[in-house]
Amino acid sequence: MNAAEDPVSPVEVPSTALFTDQYELTMVQAALRAGTARRRSAFEVFTRRLPEGRRYGVVAGTGRVLDAVTNFRFDADVLGYLREARVVDEPTLRWLEDYRFSGRVTGYPEGEVYFPGSPVLRVEGSFAECVLLETVVLSVLNHDSAIASAASRMAVAAGDRPLIEMGARRTHELAAVAAARAAYVGGFSSTSNLAAGFRYGIPTVGTSAHAFTLLHDSERDAFTAQVDSMGRGTTLLVDTYDVTEAVRTAVEVAGPDLGAVRIDSGDLLLLAHRVRQQLDDLGAHRTRIIVTSDLDEYAIASLAASPVDAYGVGTQLVTGSGHPTAAMVYKLVARAESDDPAAPLVPVAKKSMGGKLSVGGVKWAARSRDTAGVAEAEVLGTGPVPPELAGRELQVELVRDGEVVAREPLDDARDRHRAARAGLPMSAAQLSRGEPVLPTEYR
Incomplete structure (x- = not known):
């Protein structure tokens, strides 16, 4: 030590x-x-x-x-x-x-x-x-x-699937850095918080939000801009408009080597199954599915049998899950x-x-x-x-x-x-x- x-x-x-x-x-x-x-x-x-x-x-x-x-x-x-x-x-x-x-x-x-x-x-x-x-x-x-205690429970619920800490917008700016650190101790694998990455060496992740899609004249334009900038391994957010159409467009733009799609709303269990089937039908067998949207340990556990590959957790984590x-x-x-x-x-x-x-x-x-x-x-x-x-x-x-x-x-x-x-x-x-x-x- x-x-x-x-x-x-x-x-x-x-x-x-x-x-x-x-x-x-x-x-x-x-x-x-x-x-x-x-x-x-x-x-x-x-x-x-x-x-x-x-x-x-x-x-x-x-x-x-x-x-x-x-x-x-x-x-x-x-x-x-x-x-x-x-x-x-x-x-x-x-x-x-x-x-x-x-x-x-x-x-x-x-x-x-x-x-x-x-x-x-x-x-x-x-x-x-x-x-x-x-x-x-x-x-x-x-x-x-x-x-960390809340993070540990979420890690148990997630099993081998990685957890992303993304609660900075739901707490005090300094508490957010400490929360990212504590979440990492409790079993999370990465954070969206750059201050936590800088100070503590925690791996950081992040690509785009709904605002980026809304900025462009079409969802296709937004996806094209992101892939051109970040490569085919990026994560595309697919629930701004219609999820089915967005997934189709995402694979058309990035090809079957698209890194991941993220779902941030709706019935996550149902959507995850539908999106997995659609990705497989389009030949994107290795494209991962990441889900966010007010998750806690119980919601994560409810998705255990779904084809989800990773979870992003914010509000419930940084507030200790109650x-x-x-x-x-x-x-x-x-x-x-x-x-x-x-x-x-x-x-x-x-x-x-x-x-x-x-x-x-x-x-x-x-x-x-x-x-x-x-x-x-x-x-x-x-x-x-x-x-x-x-x-x-x-x-x-x-x-x-x-x-x-x-x-x-x-x-x-x-x-x-x-x-x-x-x-x-x-x-x-x-x-x-x-x-x-x-x-x-x-x-």
Whole structure:
């Protein structure tokens, strides 16, 4: 895990220090004044429950979290804003001016699956330096894990057929880039988003929209212009007017070596069968059929028996297919009773009512498996790892003494997710509502 994750160096990314909530800074101010800011602390990120009916979650955004931690700096402009807005006092501003995270971060590697209670990330250091990271860490992990979890379900439904991420027009422009990245981790093979291609090296695809056909005096003129420009292997959009006539014209213009046709509306199941038959009758046996139009995992599954070759997914993907957040929280689970660096950590936990209980203590996580290697339970605990689970721990070191030690190519996370999903019970592939496919056990 040493290779750079993407072509853009983290130091080129703007400061992430203001991607936070005001109370993070005011807590630091009060803790500095009380003399407790430097107490050694441990925070854990976890979710108390999966979205209703989901069988597993997918950890995504870890690489972006590492960038956010690296670039969490209070430069002159940021400090000037905080001073003018009187967010915190001068002693706190002086402390922030020198802020550099110097602690340790461990967690599930990107692409791994998780379950209720799984400590997907642990941040250790002084209370002040750790608490400042809460908002940005949750912002990244909640969004990206929700998208990757939806993408994984769609990948299961699609089987071996490729999935194209094309949701940039249905979300915030920056969220679109993160969504394309998370979708790739979850099993999508390409994106229409060029910013995602530039930043993360994700393969990009795209040819034309209905506007290109409408621009020309006839559909034939539009197809001819596209083929002349992009070659016979291009994808022609065939549902602007009449699909049957468009397919006939497409093959006449491009010949039997036409790369693909795309259908973006109508009864996709019926049209796919009709178009496949028509293409075969015209001798275009290798021309692929790509379908789009508000697909989700259920629509994809309904097309499993159809002659579709690839799916393009937008709105439902970038909104988490009904669950736009992973509902992760960032909770203090242990802290020292003094500033002494050698002071032991004492477990702490929220005990309020209303289903928001936390389990105190720094936790390890491991996955027990049966004799066939299939996962049986997500096992969490404090203290020594039981001998039977040794070597099966899920957490890895991500940051040591403030320095990132676990950057990796995005394809590694994608491959890891595929392997992690394959190691779950077969019921994990079911799209029907159900309980998490693995129980969470505390020891």
